[in-house]
Amino acid sequence: MSEYDYDDLGLVAGLEIHQQLDTETKLFCACPTRLRDPEEASRTFTRYLHPTKSELGELDQAAVEESRVDREFEYLAYDTTCLVEEDDEPPGRVDEEAIETTLEIAQLMEMEPVDQAHVMRKIVVDGSNTTGFQRTMLAATDGVIETEEGNVGIEDLMLEEESAQRVEETDSGVRYSLDRLGIPLVEIGTRPDISSPEQARDAAEQIGMLLRSTGKVKRGLGTIRQDVNVSIAEGARVEIKGVQSLDDIDDIVRNEVGRQVELLDIAAELADRDAAVGDVRDVSEVFAETDSGVIGGALSGDGRAMAVPLFGFDGLVGREILPDRRLGTEFADHAKRHGAGGIFHTDELPAYGVTEAEVEDLRDAVGAGPEDAVALVADDPETAELAIEAVADRAEQALDGVPEETRGANEDGTTRYLRPLPGAARMYPETDVPSVDLDPSEVDPPELLTEKISRYQEEFGLDAALAEQVAYGHRMPLFEQAVEMGVDPTLAADTLESTMTELRRDDVPVENVTDEHFEELFALLVEDELAKEGIPELLTALAENPELSASEAAEQQDLGSAGEDEVREAVVDVVERNEEQIEAEGMGAFSALMGECMGALRGKADGDVVSDVLREEIQKRA
Numbered sequence: 001m002s003e004y005d006y007d008d009l010g011l012v013a014g015l016e017i018h019q020q021l022d023t024e025t026k027l028f029c030a031c032p033t034r035l036r037d038p039e040e041a042s043r044t045f046t047r048y049l050h051p052t053k054s055e056l057g058e059l060d061q062a063a064v065e066e067s068r069v070d071r072e073f074e075y076l077a078y079d080t081t082c083l084v085e086e087d088d089e090p091p092g093r094v095d096e097e098a099i100e101t102t103l104e105i106a107q108l109m110e111m112e113p114v115d116q117a118h119v120m121r122k123i124v125v126d127g128s129n130t131t132g133f134q135r136t137m138l139a140a141t142d143g144v145i146e147t148e149e150g151n152v153g154i155e156d157l158m159l160e161e162e163s164a165q166r167v168e169e170t171d172s173g174v175r176y177s178l179d180r181l182g183i184p185l186v187e188i189g190t191r192p193d194i195s196s197p198e199q200a201r202d203a204a205e206q207i208g209m210l211l212r213s214t215g216k217v218k219r220g221l222g223t224i225r226q227d228v229n230v231s232i233a234e235g236a237r238v239e240i241k242g243v244q245s246l247d248d249i250d251d252i253v254r255n256e257v258g259r260q261v262e263l264l265d266i267a268a269e270l271a272d273r274d275a276a277v278g279d280v281r282d283v284s285e286v287f288a289e290t291d292s293g294v295i296g297g298a299l300s301g302d303g304r305a306m307a308v309p310l311f312g313f314d315g316l317v318g319r320e321i322l323p324d325r326r327l328g329t330e331f332a333d334h335a336k337r338h339g340a341g342g343i344f345h346t347d348e349l350p351a352y353g354v355t356e357a358e359v360e361d362l363r364d365a366v367g368a369g370p371e372d373a374v375a376l377v378a379d380d381p382e383t384a385e386l387a388i389e390a391v392a393d394r395a396e397q398a399l400d401g402v403p404e405e406t407r408g409a410n411e412d413g414t415t416r417y418l419r420p421l422p423g424a425a426r427m428y429p430e431t432d433v434p435s436v437d438l439d440p441s442e443v444d445p446p447e448l449l450t451e452k453i454s455r456y457q458e459e460f461g462l463d464a465a466l467a468e469q470v471a472y473g474h475r476m477p478l479f480e481q482a483v484e485m486g487v488d489p490t491l492a493a494d495t496l497e498s499t500m501t502e503l504r505r506d507d508v509p510v511e512n513v514t515d516e517h518f519e520e521l522f523a524l525l526v527e528d529e530l531a532k533e534g535i536p537e538l539l540t541a542l543a544e545n546p547e548l549s550a551s552e553a554a555e556q557q558d559l560g561s562a563g564e565d566e567v568r569e570a571v572v573d574v575v576e577r578n579e580e581q582i583e584a585e586g587m588g589a590f591s592a593l594m595g596e597c598m599g600a601l602r603g604k605a606d607g608d609v610v611s612d613v614l615r616e617e618i619q620k621r622a
Helices: 061-067 096-108 197-213 246-272 293-300 327-336 356-366 381-400 449-460 464-472 476-485 489-505 515-526 532-544 550-556 564-577 579-601 607-621
Strands: 012-020 043-047 072-077 119-123 133-147 150-161 165-169 173-177 184-190 224-231 238-243 304-311 320-322 373-379 405-409 415-419 427-429
Touching: 012 197, 096 133, 096 150, 096 184, 096 197, 133 184, 133 197, 150 197, 184 197, 197 224, 197 246, 197 449, 224 246, 238 246, 246 320, 246 381, 246 405, 246 415, 293 304, 293 373, 304 356, 304 381, 320 327, 327 373, 327 381, 327 415, 356 373, 373 381, 449 464, 449 489, 464 476, 464 489, 476 489, 476 515, 489 515, 489 532, 515 532, 515 550, 532 550, 564 579, 564 607, 579 607
Parallel strands: 072 173, 238 405
Antiparallel strands: 012 184, 012 224, 043 072, 119 133, 119 427, 133 150, 150 184, 165 173, 224 238, 304 373, 405 415
């Protein structure tokens, strides 16, 4: 998709960053915040959720549309799952560790904490919360971050509970895992100050750096999510949820601008054609003898074929509005929300077993001419009717241009329809949790990662690349702990970053190496019970046998630090086997014999010590 003049289009964008906090317990209960394998679930239970009215008697439209899809929600519970997570008892008080970290984040973004945080309920009936709502509270407002294209204001900082983790779609609904539900989560919302795709990515990177500077946020896939709000002057605000990678944000913004431009062009063309959306019709008889497997299969099971004429839409339903996504794809997204597998439309027919004659009969059945399009859904009666009505509603929106909506991010940088934008009716007070007084004076702001990089270079002598790698790495606290223990800073950094990267490339399962393993390894180094040359072998042993301690693995692999006598004995043995080479080459034989000596000692001795002994023994014989 071509680049646009974003100033001319009036691009306005904002971010919502959701980051899990690395606390010991969940936000409203004492359950642990670690994720579990779904196979560890000890039991399951099911729920059906429906929207409730706000205090003013209003229903949120996003929740209403969600509830139109009849689904059963199944929850996987574990031996750590409590009654709060199951919504069978009231929540506890807000976790103090989460509050402290939230206030640190507020200070880093120059925000003003509220005097008192009040917990609110936000209606969510997609099954991701057993309660049918998410608990959230405003913690701070009015902050700012810097980007290369100017400052971006921070509107608000929320502390809330993470949703349950979607495991899979089932025949009757959705299966969720309760291990993630309730993990403390901060939501950071920027003001709509972002005016280019590049600035959106820059702002997200700055916020990510500030969050990681606390050292108290979870790391890894799924622990941070970015939502992007995008609009152009003639378009509409669209919220794009679930952007997993920072690398995707600029592409997401760029593609959404292109989508809105294309939809506006389509709306202008439809206006010129005096286009309109007709009434839904049952066209099952048209396909009574069809060779189409999809349509015939649906009708053979007492299903129905439902169609809607789209007057003046010919050629536009198949028009591309995103890479590999067309206006018809947008229609299909709405149909799929109601259980349909997709739609057919005349811009792509005849095809899929539908003949030219059937297309003409379809047009006749709904009163469509050659300048018109027809959309079709074939499914069970209820699904077909709901799905084709959703298609007709979306076609009506196409006449006006860009609809306000919530969309989901796809891995290829495109997006798909999820639901309407939520409104104010989804929020109401939580009466089971008391308010929380916030005192920022009790919290000291942490050192920024950019400041750590400079300090690691100046104080520890790390080169710039290694200093940045350690500061931004999730093992940064382990590095600082190792240095405090007396480990050489460069050796500690190389162990945590370079050595682990090399082992991962060799398919060693390094994800099994725990923080405790590293702490024990560094203790062995400090106590001279392990030579630095033995580190890769010890880490490999721990990765393959994570149930062992570092000392047990070192003993099993015979990696204990060799004493001077043992080193000399091994070196003399190598030298005596290679006396002829030494007589011929003198010190020229050093490099080859050094490798043989280190191999004989199997990482049990420091290379500098071995080198000194080897030089001495060669000189005796040269």
